[in-house]
Amino acid sequence: MDYFSRSLNQLFSSTPHLAYQHKSNVCISHLAYADDVIIFFKATKNATKMLYKALKHFSAHLSWRLWLFLLPTDDILKMKGLRGPSVCLLCLVEEETLDHLFFYCNFSKKVLNELLPKFKNDTMNLSWFNFFNCWEEWNQINLQVLPCIVAWFIWMCRNSVNYEGSTPLVKAVTTHCTSYQQKIIKYHRFTNIFRNWVPQVDIQCNFSFSLIEWAPPPTGWLKANTDGSFLKGSAGCGGVFRNSLGHHVLHFSSPTWALDAVETEMIAIYWALKIAVQCNMGIFNH
Incomplete structure (x- = not known):
């Protein structure tokens, strides 16, 4: 989330016309939390397209950090000299490492066990024990994005526990993964790998943009x-x-x-x- 926050600051600094201008002349681009963010920008089509492009770039950033071992799990922080007690926040049993968090943690295994039965048979025998092998095998059937989606929501859950003290829920993570996958299937023509779900292609979504402003009261009113x-x-x-x-x-x-x-x-x-x-x-x- 820190990288995302810095990316938004850089975007608004390089393109100041995106910023929402308030009468107080105070420019706030976004409010960032552990696993959520509120973005303030002009409600124009050009501004929305630019922001969407930036968000697409950030969604790929997690995969890049996984490949280069740059996610700040405890084992990576120790390599950088930040030593301290370590425990996986999702299972509270083992030390937190990159492979443990996403593949060997009992919590992550439960997430996978709930997700796999939703998929078609040709996805059941793919590996799920190492990010590189996992991505390579799923890539062979053009589904390499799925391990990244699962890893993303596991990472978000871990951050929510770490920074907000929330309770990790397998059902919540699997619901997020399923919902996100169904959206990209429906709106981006991604391969449908679900057993009992068919996108409603006959429904057309027409998006419109409207500027919502504060309206003053009548004269003499507050x-x-x-x-x-x-x-x-x-x-x-x-x-x-x-x-x-x-x-x-x-x-x-x-x-x-x-x-x-x-x-x-x-x-x-x-x-x-x-x-x-x-x-x-x-x-x-x-």
Whole structure:
């Protein structure tokens, strides 16, 4: 994710017209998390095409790092002098190495055991014990992308456990792998290797782009925009009040307690209304 973040920074630096321009003149290209990213850019066709091209390049980068032993697993970090206690975060049994994480870990084996029955018979006898042999054998039947897809989602799961403390779930990884493979089969005419799934080719998807902007309130009014964030029991909410000219009037933010994301959003709305009443903004005067 660090490489992806740097790649996006480089892209927006070299092509500043991609950036979403805000009235505050603060340019934020993206927000990166352990296994997720939010990208802010102009909603134009040219900008979308350029960003899509950059994302396609990054999807191939994981395979390249696998080939050159550049993924920062514990064994690779030790080779670079960063020594410390090592354990595979997915099985909590063996030391984390490149081969163990993707091929010998019990978690990864379970992922493979759930995926293989979904494929047709001619894929059942292909090897899955070393990335090079694995890629070579799958390449012979023009399915070399599949080991890369599985490795990608295993790596994302590992990072989510490492940086966010999430629980590794075999079902979640296999679902991501299956869904991604079905998408590239449907939209890119990739060979269908699934036993009991046929893409709905009769459905045509027409994509359209629209620019969503903040709309100011009528003259003499104030508008409050609120938001809530919820993650594993931790929650926070906030909001901002603006006038008809788009000028900032006041804002608020606070940690809170909620059972889920919906309740967090409702708490943010509650505090916006309460603040409006306490500050005599004219609400409920009629």
